[in-house]
Amino acid sequence: MTLTSSTSRTGLRFWLTAYTLLILLTGTNLPTPLYRGYAERFGFSPLMVTVIFAAYIAALIPSLLIAGPLSDAVGRRRVLIPAVGIAALGLVAFALADGTGWLFAARILQGLALGAASGPLTAALVELEPSGNQRKAALVATAASIGGLGLGPLLAGALAQLAPAPFVLPFVVELVLLIPAVFAIFGLPRAATTTRWRPRRPQIPPQMRAVFAVSGTASFLAFSVIGLFLALLPAYVTLLSGSTNLLLGGALVALMLLCSVLAQICGYGRSAYLLSRTGLPALALGLALLAVAGELSSLPLVVTASVIGGIGHGLVFLGGLTAVNEAAPADRRAESVSSFYVIIYCGVGIPVIGLGVLAANIGLITAVRDFALVVAALSVGMLVALIRTRRRTAGSATSHQESVSEEG
CATH class of the missing domain: 1.20.1250.20 (MFS general substrate transporter like domains)
Structure with missing residues (x-):
């Protein structure tokens, strides 16, 4: 009975972790159908759209390289909690945006957040898969990642087209969707030990x-x-x-x-x-x-x-x-x-x-x-x-x- 209950809790943690990865990816791709509207509001060209998009990647890559090894050393929770907080700040910046600078700030925050979260969440899925099936964990991580890339534009496009406040409501909805993710992160096992961490470029x-x-x-x-x-x-x-x-x-x-x-x-x-x-x-x-x-x-x-x-x-x-x-x-x-x-x-x-x-x-x-x-x-x-x-x-x-x- 105890073993079954423990397996059930691990399974719930596994799927809540997958949900967290999905929702974070969803949030980072909400702006996709809105860029044309931002360009009209703030008066910039398709070139500026691509530069704003690239700013997100420029923040994401160093965050990815630093946060993954860091979470191995200090535990998943200690990296993921601030990552979700930074993601929330990025959503707020989008909701308040009244100029191009706000868009850059929001995308940089989103890049930092996803870079910090994607490695630890993927590792947590491998660790939490109840039967130890690494292939299943990898498939779920991949599906959640690509699924979030697709769900973000679909959700934002639908809300922007059918509901009021097209440049605010999608980000408010995403903030609400992040709430279960916070509980999921607090439900992750604590790090048994912590080790000293030092940055090292991958080879x-x-x-x-x-x-x-x-x-x-x-x-x-x-x-x-x-x-x-x-x-x-x-x-x-x-x-x-x-x-x-x-x-x-x-x-x-x-x-x-x-x-x-x-x-x-x-x-x-x-x-x-x-x-x-x-x-x-x-x-x-x-x-x-x-x-x-x-x-x-x-x-x-x-x-x-x-x-x-x-x-x-x-x-x-x-x-x-x-x-x-x-x-x-x-x-x-x-x-x-x-x-x-x-x-x-x-x-x-x-x-x-x-x-x-x-x-x-x-x-x-x-x-x-x-x-x-x-x-x-x-x-x-x-x-x-x-x-x-x-x-x-x-x-x-x-x-x-x-x-x-x-x-x-």
Whole structure:
């Protein structure tokens, strides 16, 4: 009876921790369908939108590198409680925003909060999974992360379109949704011991650098598409359709990310090579369709591109993470995965600045077309590199096996 009760409590903590990760990601992506409205209110260009978006990534990456090891040393609670407090401050800053400076401050606060929380929450999911199933914990963490990316634009778009105070209400609702997250964090086990912490930059073990290079580059490309969708897709859809419906742009971002989650669930347990080999051409096709959609002003093509691109993103992401997990030495897995996530967040934040510069000079539709075609071509190039690396590895393994047989 006591054992069953303990397992039940651990299961509840597990799902509340997943909820916390989901809601934090939801909050950081509430501004996505609102950027066009902010641009009209405060008088800035798509380039400024991408710079504001990148400020979030610039704050997130160092926070991620510092807070993960810190939580290992001092315990999850001590890092997560201030992280949720900082996230709440970011929401308040958005709700009170009356100028561009407020948007920068809010995004920086959100980046610090998510960077501090994502590593400890992911680790807590592994520690709290009742049966010790690390694959299940990893899948739940991935689904919660990508699900939050999609839920944020959908929730904000719906509230902004259908309810009053479009630039205030979404953030107030998110503050309310954070309340259970606070209780979830206080319900986490206390750290049994604390150790001395010192910052250290992540490094890639030499034996996995080739795998990391291929998987990291492919995932960088996949997440550059996420940056495009989160920062500029709602404005792009408005130009194509002529509709000012804020829900439409948010719904298409959510659709893309929902397809990514479903692709990861369906691809779970498959080999890293198969996932990436299937995902890269899907990603390229989705981007090509997005480029054509701009030329034809076709909203149905944007929907199709969102679905196919989302599937490609999900498979490439899962394939890259699986490859890194498999190749990393057991005693350096967390360090290797942290480095992988840094590459991902760079993919979200850096290319979109170039897209913003292009949009300011040649127009948003043309810029999205050119960006999509370049990333599609690079995705095809990565597919070729992946296949060649696989054949080279297989050939080396065969030669080694033949040599051993001859010696025997």
